[in-house]
Amino acid sequence: MKNIILTSIQNPLVKQARKLHRAKERQKQNLLLLEGTNLIEAAFQVDYKLDIIFYTDRWRENHPSLCSKIANKDLKLQPVSTEVLNAIATTVNPDGVVAIAPRRTKQEPIIAQTQLGIALEKLQDPGNLGTIIRSAVATGVDSLWLSTDSVDIHNPKVLRASVGEWFGLPMAPKHNLAQVEAQHQQNGVQVIATTSETEKSYWDIDFTCPSLILLGNEGAGLSDELIALADEQVKIPLMNGVESLNVAVATSLILYEVKRQLQ
16 A cells, blocks of 8 residues: 655654754664665665655655665655655755664774774764765775764764765764773774874874874864873974864875875
């Protein structure tokens, strides 16, 4: 039997989906929102579980191949009006599809197997985190650690900014990054802290050995504690008068230097 199109934002299922806009509700329900064709396709490529897919008739007409894959998976599909889809989505102009899915299971990266990892302290902007994830996957990063006072890794903006790469990178929020730092050092991984208060540039580091790169908050940078514990401190040289770079840009520069050295 064909599903009835939901046209009311007061529908209980729609209300549940809208609650997932908030981090507290995502944690409480252990669910997240996947918005847009890009993320739905990425989820299918890695066989990520999807609980329910909301879509508009226009989206179904524009994506017959993906709709066929969805049908073959025997997933729960729910057609909705454009108004309802707009209410469920967190974007201003959604492309017609949003899915509810389980949050990632807690699977910490294996520190002893680290070749290239990054650790982020008090990162606040979801767009920055998503961009960092995208660059990390592109350059072969095998682990990402994030302080628990950072942005939620399940934030819809994080997923969208990662352009689907969110599914391919082991990530672990941790309360104590200093402990993560020490554990890497105990396993022979060099820890590199980024700071403007040093003379050594990031291209002066030998990244051909296992490395963990520490990056800090968009405004304040890394805490003194994490910097002090690192094996090396490096900066990204800037022209006079330029205070700092966007943290996602800074991360990408360093990761591509690592990639250059490893080629």
